[in-house]
Each structure stands twice: as C-alpha cells, then as structure tokens.
Amino acid sequence: MLTSRISSLKIQAAWRPLTWRPLIGLALACVVSVCLASCSTVLSEMPTQAGGLPAGTPERPATAPEYPAVHDMPPQRATAVLTEEEKKKVEAELAAMRAEQARRAKARGPE
Numbered sequence: 001m002l003t004s005r006i007s008s009l010k011i012q013a014a015w016r017p018l019t020w021r022p023l024i025g026l027a028l029a030c031v032v033s034v035c036l037a038s039c040s041t042v043l044s045e046m047p048t049q050a051g052g053l054p055a056g057t058p059e060r061p062a063t064a065p066e067y068p069a070v071h072d073m074p075p076q077r078a079t080a081v082l083t084e085e086e087k088k089k090v091e092a093e094l095a096a097m098r099a100e101q102a103r104r105a106k107a108r109g110p111e
Helices: 002-014 020-038 084-108
Strands: none
Touching: none
C-alpha cells in the first residue's frame, strides 16, 4: 500500500503541468533579441547622440568592393635574389653601422 502511494506521487510529480511564467519570459527574451537584431542596420543611420556613427565618418561606397583574387599567382619579381657576395657585403655594412652606433652611444654616455 505504501509503495503504491509513493509510485503514484512520483507519477503525479512527473506529469505536473508546466507553469506559464518561465515560458512567457523565454518568449519575451526571444522577441526582444529579434527586435534588436533587426535594428542593427538602422543603427548606423541614427544621429550620433542616439548611438549612430560619429561625425566625419566617410560615406559607404555605393557598390561593394570586389573580393581579392586569392588564388591568382603574383607576378614575377623584377629583381633577382642576392648572390653570396652581395649578402656578405650587406652584412659587413650592417655590422659597420652597428659598431658605429655602439661607439656613438658609448661616447654620449648614459642618460
């Protein structure tokens, strides 16, 4: 008798009707989010005081720009790669400049 009563209470608890308050709140949140999303394009045309674009913002182009051609190969370079001799010459010039700057910094002293 006691077990049948407990099982009937469990069944009643499982089939309890839903309350409307949470569903109304969820529906209201959905409606508000849809309204805000639909206004997103209008926000850029609003005055600055109401949250629109600031003064001095450039106008949008009438037509959308083309997408970059990402699969096209770039043209061949006009200059060739440095030879070993040229690389050594450039490295020597850089080392000389670095040494000159270090000498000037040492002569000036700490600030």
